Amino acid sequence: MPSHVPVIKTLAKGESGKLIDVYQPGERPERPLPVILIWHGLGPDERDILQPLAEEVVARGAVVFASDWRSDAPDGGRADLLNSIRFVLAQAASFGGDPKHFVLAGWSAGAGAAISVALRPELLDGWRPVAAVGIAGHYELPARTTGETPLDDLAATSADPVPIRLVHGRGDIILDVQNSRDFAEALVARGWPVHLDEVATDHAGVIMTEYNLELNRCVPTASPSAVEGGRVTAESLILAAETGAATK
Template identity: 55%
Template sequence: MQPEVTRATARMANGKAVDIYRPSARCGPDPLPAVLIWHGIGPDERDILRPVAEAVAAGGTMVFAPDWRSDAPDRGRAHLLDSLEFVRKEAAGHGADPDRLVVAGWSAGAGAAVGLVTRPDLFDTPRPTAVVGIAGRYDVPARTTGTAPLDDVVAHAPEAAAVHLVHGTEDELDVTHSRVFAEALAARSWPVRLVEPVSDHAGVVMSEYDAVAGRCVPSASERARLGGEATVEAILSAASGLRA
C-alpha cells in the first residue's frame, strides 16, 4: 500500500500558488530531501503534476509544485526563479532540507530545470544537488537562462552536476533530443542517466491529453503507468544522491 501523502497549498510572494506534498509518516527526525517540480508550457497547470508529485512524496521526499506562466513577457523566467527562491527559503520550515534539492521539469520545464546546472553563473543561489529533465528539448533556449543547455555545456564548460533524463519512446517530441543531450554530457564526464520508457509526452507524468478539455488529465493507461514509474524512479534516484 502506498504511504499516505498530504497536500497543502501556499502562496509565493508573487501570488502564485505552490502545492506542497509530504509523506504523512516520517522515518526519523532528519529533514526530507526537497524536490521542486515544474510543469510544462500550459499556464498555471501545477495540478497536472499531482500524480507524479504524490508518488514522489510517498517515496520519502517533500515535493513543491508551483504554478508559472509561459506566456509572461519574460517567458516565465521570474515565476520559475521565484519558486526556486521560495523552496530555498521555506523548505526547512516544512521539514525539508534546502541543501538536498532536486529540480525537475517536464516538457518546457525540463530545459528550465537543466539550465540551472548548465549556466550556474547566471544565478546567485547554489546549484541543485541534481536535476531531472522529463520529455524535454535541450537545443532551444531554456526559460530560466535564455540559452540552450546543449550549447551551454559545450561553450561554458560548467562543473559537472548529476543529470537524470526521462523521455518516452513514443513521444511526438522525438526522444533523440534527450539522447543527443545525454551524449554531450557523457562526453564531458557528467554523471548522466537517460531512461526511455514505452510512453508518450503526457504518459511520463501519468497523464494523457484530453482534446475536449484542451489539457492533460490523469490516466491509468499502460503508457501512463510505464512512463510515470520511470519518472518517479528518476526523481527519487536523484533525491537519494545516486549517480548514473
C-alpha cells in the same frame, strides 16, 4: 494511479504570487527528506497536472513542490521559475524537507529550464541543485530560465558537473526521444554524469497523465503505460536525489 500512501497536500504562495503545491508524507519523518521542485510545461499555471507524479515521488521518500509559472509572461516565465526556487530554499525545512538536498526537475518546456539552472550557477548567486532531471524535454530550444539552449549553456559552462537524469517516452510524438538521446551524448562528451531512462509511453504518460482534447490539458489516467511511465520518472527523481547527495 499513484501509490496509495498518506500524502499531505498544502497550497502555498511564492514570492511572485504564484501558487505552489507542496506534497509531503502523511506522517512526519524522523529526519528531513530530499526536496524536489518540479516545473510543468508550456501551459500557463498548470501545476495541478503534476499531482499524480508528485504523489508517486512522495511515496518513495521526498517532499515535492510543484509551482505554477506562465510561459506567456513578458519574460517567458523566468521570474516565476527562479522565484519558485527561492521559495523552496526558504520554506522547505518547514515542510520536513532538506534544502541542502534539492533536486530541480521539469517536464516538457520545464525540462530545459531546470537543466540550464544546473549549468548556470550565476543565475542564483552560485546556487545549484544537487542534481537535475529533464522529463520529456527538448534541449535545442531556448530554456525559459536562461534564454539560451541547454546545449549552448552546456558548451559555455565552466561549472563543475552535477548528476543529470533524463526520462523520455519512446512513443512521444510531441518531443521525440531523440532529443534526450542527443543531449545525453553531449553531456557525456563534456564529462557530465548522465543517465537516460526510455519508457514505453508518450509525452503525457511520463508524468502519469494523458492528454484530454476537450479540456486541452493533461489529466490523470490509470493507463498501464502511463502508470509505468510515471513510476519510472518517480524512481529517476529519487535516484537523482540519492546520487546528488552521494556526490556532494
